[in-house]
Amino acid sequence: MKSAAVLFFALCFAAPVYAQSAAVDPPPPAQIIEKTLAQLTAASLPAIQKRAGEGDAEAQFKLGLAYLNGKGVEKNGFLASMWLNQADEQGHPLAYPFVLALIYSLGDEARAMNWGRKSIAQGIPLAQTLTPVPTSVAQTAARELRQQAEKGDAIAQFILGADYELGFKVARNLAQAAEWYRKAAEQGLDRAQYALGNLYCKGRGVAQDDVEAARWYRQAAEQGLARAQYALGNFYGKGRGVTQDDVQAARWYRQAAEQGNADAQYALGERYERGLGVAQDDVEAHAWYSKAAANTKGGGIGGFLAKNKLRSLKNRTAEEAPQ
DSSP, X not given: OHHHHHHHHHHHTOOOOBOOOOOOOOOHXXXXXXXXHHHOOTTTHHHHHHHHHTTOHHHHHHHHXXXXXXXXXXXXXXXXXXXXXXXXXXXXXXXXXXXXXXXXXXXXXXXXXXXXXXXXXXXXXXXXXXXXXXXXXXXXXXXXXXHHHHTTOHHHHHHHHHHHHHTSSSOOOHHHHHHHHXXXXXXXXXXXXXXXXXXXXXXXXXXXXXXXXXXXXXXXXXXXXXXXXXXXXXHHHHTSSSOOXXXXXXXXXXXXXXXXXXXXXXXXXXXXXXXXXXXXXXXXXXXXXXXXXXXXXSOSSHHHHHHHHHHHHHHHHHHHSOO
């Protein structure tokens, strides 16, 4: 009960109210954001979606903003976060503030959009762009959250870690984020285990270490966290932090895919198509590609890749058909 109360209490005060500031000429990154938003229309989206599905980081960033802002598509914070995260992982310089803003958007895409855009426009840490509720209330909330974390409450520790990663209510400090994630992870909180794995995977706040990333992904995956299962499947497929093993990659992809993770559904389809870790089976491959393509809630780029794959297979079948 205490953990649930801490979570509710912390999230209640996560909604930001922006402070008024004097108008200034925005720096170039802010101009890029505004120009990008102006270019996002229903007519321009198909080409952007195609390039994003092919792995173009700039297109992934644009598509993330489109979903976040409802430009040419219906607002969808989950798809926005997935595309922006893909862009960030490829090193796009403007994606990360929006990824972090989505952590505290609580399903409010407009709030996350404003938050991320303001952070970039000001060129200062996210925490300094916010004035969350009355200061005395916010300070009390932060103090009580830290007290619960220091008493050993795993959810409070996880939230505090996210605060440090985001720079919300505290100065951004990735080393502190890793420390608090670790405390929660060692108590078995799957989200914290996955978050700590991500820090090790990317070398943020800790020395980059694939073995440690794999270890924490595994602990979360074994508890059933789909995104950790997919991450562990990727590690087995590429031999990162573990011995390369196609059978294990397919196993973890399947577990995530059966929970509705679109990326894992696509990856499992690809495994069946190529006979990697499973017996080659075009029927099974088509079935998993179809599930990924029809998956509107499973996040990631798997659904878009699957749609492209199904079109490619259809064209290939047509070409191979006897005339």
